[in-house]
Amino acid sequence: AAGVIQSPRHLIKEKRETATLKCYPIPRHDTVYWYQQGPGQDPQFLISFYEKMQSDKGSIPDRFSAQQFSDYHSELNMSSLELGDSALYFCASSSMGAGVGTDTQYFGPGTRLTVL
Amino acid sequence: AQSVAQPEDQVNVAEGNPLTVKCTYSVSGNPYLFWYVQYPNRGLQFLLKYITGDNLVKGSYGFEAEFNKSQTSFHLKKPSALVSDSALYFCAVRDIYQGGKLIFGQGTELSVKP
Numbered sequence: 001a002a003g004v005i006q007s008p009r010h011l012i013k014e015k016r017e018t019a020t021l022k023c024y025p026i027p028r029h030d031t032v033y034w035y036q037q038g039p040g041q042d043p044q045f046l047i048s049f050y051e052k053m054q055s056d057k058g059s060i061p062d063r064f065s066a067q068q069f070s071d072y073h074s075e076l077n078m079s080s081l082e083l084g085d086s087a088l089y090f091c092a093s094s095s096m097g098a099g100v101g102t103d104t105q106y107f108g109p110g111t112r113l114t115v116l
Numbered sequence: 117a118q119s120v121a122q123p124e125d126q127v128n129v130a131e132g133n134p135l136t137v138k139c140t141y142s143v144s145g146n147p148y149l150f151w152y153v154q155y156p157n158r159g160l161q162f163l164l165k166y167i168t169g170d171n172l173v174k175g176s177y178g179f180e181a182e183f184n185k186s187q188t189s190f191h192l193k194k195p196s197a198l199v200s201d202s203a204l205y206f207c208a209v210r211d212i213y214q215g216g217k218l219i220f221g222q223g224t225e226l227s228v229k230p
Contacts, residue, residue: 004159033217042206042220043160056215090159096216102148102167105218107160 002026004093004108012114013081021076021111025093031055032074033105034066037088046089049074050096081115088112118143120190120207122221129197129228137192137224139207148210149190150218151181155203163205166190177201197228 005024013019025032031050035043045058049068060066063081068074078085089112092105120141129135141147148167152160164175171183181192192205204225208218 031216035218042222043218045217045219048215048217050215056217058217092160092218094216103216104150104162104165106162107152109159112157 004091004106006089006091006108006111008111009109010112010114012116014116015081015083017081017115019078019081019113021078021089021091021113023074023076023091023093023108025072025074025091026106029093029095029106030072031094031096031103032068032072033092033094034060034074034076035090035092037090037110039087043090046076078113083115086113086115118209118211118213118219120149120209120219120221122205122207122224124224125222126225126227129226131199131228131230132196135194135197135201135226135228137205137207137226139190139192139221141188141190141207141209143209145212147183147188147190148212149181149183150208150210151175151179151190151192152206152208152220153203154206154223160206163192199228199230202226202228 007022033048034046037043046060048056052068066076088110090110092107094103094105150165151163166183174180207221
């Protein structure tokens with residue numbers, strides 16, 4: 001079965017640089033979530049989109065922005081990178097048709113961002 | 117506010133023995149609860165969920181979880197542990213009031229020894 005695709009899998013950047021992370025949801029999934037997992041931490045919600053509209057926003061720095069495109073893929077843009085942004089970034093997708101809460105979020109393999 | 121807690125950072129089990137990974141929740145309204153497993157350098161894999169219905173939920177890889185409303189718990193169980201079950205396990209609750217994001221517990225490292 002098709003899974004969530006994230007690219008790149010690994011990314012190394014310098015401080016103050018920018019990064020773009022991409023997420024391709026499972027086909028026919030209409031909702032995308034972004035999570036950040038620091039070393040030894042649980043995943044923390046960043047932002048979500050339903051049908052290309054932002055549906056919720058968590059502890060996402062103003063330096064970060066995201067959008068969902070017409071083909072439902074999503075991109076997380078990160079500017080002025082800081083050392084503390086080094087983390088594993090997960091994208092998850094779901095089909096909201098059954099109603100909020102009952103659908104299952106399926107996670108991609110993650111993008112490991114290292115900021116030097 | 118919705119939250120879950122996993123009281124054990126690590127659980128050690130011998131192969132073939134039953135395992136339990138504990139999770140308690142605090143929610144307003146009905147809880148939508150999930151278990152995920154994370155292998156090293158991998159994404160989170162969905163194991164099972166409780167939305168409504170039977171308190172005993174069966175999931176992938178022989179795992180099951182018991183929903184207990186009076187104890188506000190949702191413990192993950194498996195009758196016979198395998199070495200390959202060694203991984204990081206996360207309990208999560210769905211925030212249905214704000215877009216449906218998952219709120220995770222701090223994770224429990226399961227180690228199954230031969």
